[in-house]
Amino acid sequence: MTVPGRSTGRIILFPLPLQGHVSPMLQLAQLLRSRGFAVTVVHSTFNPPNPSNYPDLEFHSIPCGFHDSEIASADLILRMNLLITRCEGPFTTFLEESLRNGPLTCLVTDSWYIFAQEVANKLGVTRLVLRTGSATSLSLFADFPLLFEKGYYPIQGSRLEEEIIEFPPLKVKDLPAIGSQGLDEIPVMVGGMVSNSRNSSGVIINTFDDIESESLSKLREQLRIPVFPIGPFHKCFPASSSSLLTADGxxxxxxxxxxxxxxxxxxxxxxxxxxxxxxxxxxxxxxxxxxxxxxxxxxxxxxxxxxxxxxxxxxxxxxxxxxxxxxxxxxxxxxxxxxxxxxxxxxxxxxxxxxxxxxxxxxxxxxxxxxxxxxxxxxxxxxxxxxxxxxxxxxxxxxxxxxxxxxxxxxxxxxxxxxxxASCLQQGGSSHESLNELVDYFSSLNHSTFSES
Incomplete structure (x- = not known):
């Protein structure tokens, strides 16, 4: 329900069109709508959500310059690169047009859209990122340079069982990898994601304090920007209708x-x-x-x-x-x-x-x-x-x-x-209070409008 006395505004959300990224973004959209914000979800023509499942949200589709068969057949690293690079132009055009149509409170994008911060800066838009993974994994990504310096990367078969003393209880074999794919691309992608997250105005994470308190504390030290753990998102609504695949009921x-x-x-x-x-x-x-x-x-x-x-x-x-x-x-x-x-x-x-x-x-x-x-x-x-x-x-x-x-x-x-x-979402719980802080933060922002440079 909308909190009385709190100002509202317009927020644009931009999910990465993969199942594990679309679902939490749509759940976040519902959370923000329940607090009185007008929400627009902009999405690619690849793996589009079903707008009829969300009558209170506005949806806008952008073409991203590839065929479904092209991206569906690609390996994960290539697929991510295609989704990221080819969406930049169409999304920038959409955002410019959207600003012409009225003021914007904030932009929230998936953390992997590494071009989005530059676009937001150019257009004078406040941007936050949604991290769809855990706080622990984002903290680990933020320390990639240290992991390379210590020799944990590139991962060597002889060290798989070695414990990573900087990240207990992880072992070398637990470090994020995609087999032998993308050995050169992964550090570049991760570095871009972390850098653009750090340069944003805040990070929203689908987690809660009771399971990741230490990682959240470390992450705040690493990023030096507001971090809002407001999960678990899915517990705020009935069973998800955000699946991109047809479920067998x-x-x-x-x-x-x-x-x-x-x-x-x-x-x-x-x-x-x-x-x-x-x-x-x-x-x-x-x-x-x-x-x-x-x-x-x-x-x-x-x-x-x-x-x-x-x-x-x-x-x-x-x-x-x-x-x-x-x-x-x-x-x-x-x-x-x-x-x-x-x-x-x-x-x-x-x-x-x-x-x-x-x-x-x-x-x-x-x-x-x-x-x-x-x-x-x-x-x-x-x-x-x-x-x-x-x-x-x-x-x-x-x-x-x-x-x-x-x-x-x-x-x-x-x-x-x-x-x-369950208790963290109740009034006075950690996620409930963090959501209040996020709403207050949005409400304090100056609305962005388009101006010709």
Whole structure:
């Protein structure tokens, strides 16, 4: 609800068009709209959100000069570079036109749009960034020069198990990477992101103080600008309608027929690629676990049947369900779900913590490895599949969560975090107060208008 007595204004939000970036930006848009601001979401023609799901928001589409097939087939580093570089011109034109149409309170862009601060400076617009990952990973990115100086980068196979004394409990193998991709591009991209975040007027982060207080304190020292941890965003609204993929709602009725905390939910996000060999091992590990399972296999269609061992199909019929995509927030809140096997993207990790669901961690790239280490070694609410993805290790991990005493302790700890996540959003809670500070900050700004140079 709008807070009485607080002035409102117009805010433009600009998300990166990838699932893990669009969802939190749209949730932030709803938060700001609930506080009385007029919100415009500008988005690329690639992976556009559905405006009909957000009748209180204004949407504007900009062309970014590439075909969907071109960007969808690119590796992650190339995809990010395409999204960043080709959106600059169209976005600048849009922002100029928008300023001609009326005053603007603030611009909030995804932190990876490294051109946005220069554009904002040129047009006299106040810009904040939204960090869609954790505070810990952003703090780590800010210390990339130190990590190179200390020899942790480039990552060497002989040092993978070495602990990083500047960032306990991380190990060298937890450092953000994308396999062998982008060895030259990653430092440049990260450096640009951190520099442009530091030069902005503030950082909004989808996190809360109880899980990242030390990282937030360090980040404030590193950036020397206001930092607003106002998460978890998704707990402020009903189940998200921001998915760029069509979810199979039938899995909820399937869960309705299962006992409490008896199902393991498996999803590795919208980008990570699972090999055929891994799918085979996952299937056989699930078969041996004697556990109910809901498994997201994105390839969908009829092809996924060909990837599964023949002996697994009777198990699937008796104890499992496979879908192309699931309504994840609804799934995690369902009482039948007892564990989440995840890639540890920040949105998924945060959603699992907030619903009190312990995790099996199988990170793939970038900050997922950092999140997984925090799940297992800091919050101690999950099991890390650090070794080869093999059916025996999988069976042991599932049984550890569902049957062992250690699994019960993890469940107790994650239940405590669930309660803290709920309380931080209540009046007087850390995220509620941080949101008030953000609203006050926006309300104090002078509105920007267009002036010909």
């Amino acid at each position: 039938g899995c909820i009725s399937w869960l309705d027929g299962k006992p409490p905390q008896s199902v393991i939910y498996i999803s590795f996000g919208s980008i990570a690629a699972v090999t055929d060999e891994q799918i085979q091992e996952i299937a056989l590990g699930l078969a041996s676990s004697n556990c109910f399972f809901l498994w997201v296999i994105r390839e969908g269609g009829s092809g996924w049947l060909d990837q599964l061992p023949a002996e697994f199909l009777p198990v699937l019929e008796q104890r499992g369900k496979i879908v192309n995509w699931a309504p994840q927030q609804e799934v995690l809140v369902h009482p039948a779900v007892g564990a989440f096997w995840t890639h540890n993207g920040w949105n998924s990790t945060l959603e699992s913590l907030c619903e009190g669901v312990p995790m099996i961690c199988m990170p793939f790239f970038t900050d997922q490895t950092v999140n997984a280490r925090y799940v297992t070694n800091v919050w101690k609410v999950g099991v890390h599949l650090e070794n080869k993805i093999e059916r025996g290790n999988i069976e042991m991990a599932i049984k550890q969560l569902f049957k062992d005493h250690e699994g019960k302790q993890m469940r107790d700890r994650v239940t405590e975090l669930k309660e803290k996540a």
